[in-house]
Amino acid sequence: MPSHRLLFLPIVALLAACADSPVAPSRVAVDGPALQESEGRGVFQRYVVIGTSLSMGWASDGGIASSQMNSWPAQLARMGDREITQPYIQSPGCRSPIAPPLGLNVRLSGEPIIGNLATLSCAALVPGVTLPTQNLAVNGARAADALFTTPQNVVDLTNRSLYSRVLPPGATQVSAMEAQTPKLVSVELGANEVLSLSGIALVGAPPLPILDPATFASQYRQVLDRVEGTTAKHVLLVGLPTNLLVLPSFRTGSEIAANAAVLLVGFNVAVQPDCATTNAQNLIFVPFKLATTMQAGLIAKAANLPPVPFTCVAGSAVTVDFVLTPAEQAIVAAVVAQMNVLIQTEAQTRGFAFFSLDALFAQPAVRPPFNVATLFTSATPWGPLMSLDGVHPNAAGQALLAAAAAQALNQRYNLGIPVL
Numbered sequence: 001m002p003s004h005r006l007l008f009l010p011i012v013a014l015l016a017a018c019a020d021s022p023v024a025p026s027r028v029a030v031d032g033p034a035l036q037e038s039e040g041r042g043v044f045q046r047y048v049v050i051g052t053s054l055s056m057g058w059a060s061d062g063g064i065a066s067s068q069m070n071s072w073p074a075q076l077a078r079m080g081d082r083e084i085t086q087p088y089i090q091s092p093g094c095r096s097p098i099a100p101p102l103g104l105n106v107r108l109s110g111e112p113i114i115g116n117l118a119t120l121s122c123a124a125l126v127p128g129v130t131l132p133t134q135n136l137a138v139n140g141a142r143a144a145d146a147l148f149t150t151p152q153n154v155v156d157l158t159n160r161s162l163y164s165r166v167l168p169p170g171a172t173q174v175s176a177m178e179a180q181t182p183k184l185v186s187v188e189l190g191a192n193e194v195l196s197l198s199g200i201a202l203v204g205a206p207p208l209p210i211l212d213p214a215t216f217a218s219q220y221r222q223v224l225d226r227v228e229g230t231t232a233k234h235v236l237l238v239g240l241p242t243n244l245l246v247l248p249s250f251r252t253g254s255e256i257a258a259n260a261a262v263l264l265v266g267f268n269v270a271v272q273p274d275c276a277t278t279n280a281q282n283l284i285f286v287p288f289k290l291a292t293t294m295q296a297g298l299i300a301k302a303a304n305l306p307p308v309p310f311t312c313v314a315g316s317a318v319t320v321d322f323v324l325t326p327a328e329q330a331i332v333a334a335v336v337a338q339m340n341v342l343i344q345t346e347a348q349t350r351g352f353a354f355f356s357l358d359a360l361f362a363q364p365a366v367r368p369p370f371n372v373a374t375l376f377t378s379a380t381p382w383g384p385l386m387s388l389d390g391v392h393p394n395a396a397g398q399a400l401l402a403a404a405a406a407q408a409l410n411q412r413y414n415l416g417i418p419v420l
Contacts, residue, residue, distance in 0.1 A: 051137035062097025249390025
């Protein structure tokens with residue numbers, strides 16, 4: 001993404017309590033006892049995944065086989081004793097994930113965390129992988145990309161190389177799904193229509209860069225129409241978190257101000273008064289704004305230079321500033337609410353299974369108390385469920401999503417998938 005927008009990757013997930021969802025259809029037995037006895041394996045044999053970074057198994061701002069194998073779709077299929085095929089990428093990844101701890105400011109490849117993402121290295125697929133695999137999800141994908149973007153026409157420079165690692169020449173996510181005559185399809189889209197991945201650059205109201213919800217609705221329905229036109233008898237839709245800004249990497253100015261003493265003494269960073277006053281409610285994307293200032297502070301300290309100032313002031317509406325004002329947060333909340341109504345309504349109307357990302361992102365463990373020392377030195381600065389980027393889950397977080405997905409499928413289709 002040449003504009004360095006902060007992508008939620010993401011982001012897809014599940015609702016552990018989806019059985020209590022107000023839009024969940026009543027339980028329907030589809031294939032009878034024989035399918036239950038096989039633990040759903042009949043559908044997972046031809047399970048195809050459409051989605052974004054969350055379905056891909058993206059973690060610590062990178063794609064690599066070690067995290068892809070723990071994607072929630074892969075863990076879901078294993079509950080039914082099946083191993084789905086995935087576009088496993090060799091080490092050090094495409095792009096290479098952040099290496100722990102964040103304070104090193106380096107990726108596994110040795111490249112810096114922040115920079116021109118379009119120029120980062122991209123490793124090849126693991127030998128033996130044949131495209132398309134069953135997992136077609138791509139980091140940064142929007143509904144329009146699922147419909148129309150191929151490795152040949154991709155315009156997202158930061159993910160251009162990645163498309164050729166996931167899709168065959170000339171194929172989109174949707175066309176590659178159709179070619180596999182699926183029995184089960186999961187669709188996880190929408191987060192990238194709201195936020196982008198390497199920074200926050202809200203340019204006023206939709207559609208720039210937030211997509212107009214009406215445009216998303218049209219494109220999303222086209223995806224679902226194409227899925228309904230296949231052999232798939234089971235479809236699983238994934239809703240966005242109720243609060244998309246609950247991600248642990250977003251912290252308020254007041255939280256940063258509360259760490260001012262540690263930042264000054266330990267990292268030579270002087271938090272400015274605005275973080276505790278006029279800009280206390282601004283949300284700061286910590287990995288790309290505060291962490292880099294902490295690194296600069298340590299460099300300055302080593303050179304006997306004065307502390308580096310840190311402010312929570314937002315830039316102009318067209319600036320990639322890694323800050324969301326309350327007004328911008330309200331735009332995000334309003335758009336996400338409309339999108340969630342659409343996704344849930346489509347699931348209800350079409351008789352599909354549904355679960356929400358709230359199954360993961362509403363967990364208290366997702367947002368531990370903010371501590372700058374932990375942020376800079378720990379391998380798990382965002383707690384036990386999240387990867388180093390504070391946006392995408394680790395294997396444990398993905399497991400929560402898989403469990404919620406299984407519950408949703410069991411409720412809607414009576415598949416009898418064992419839920420761990």
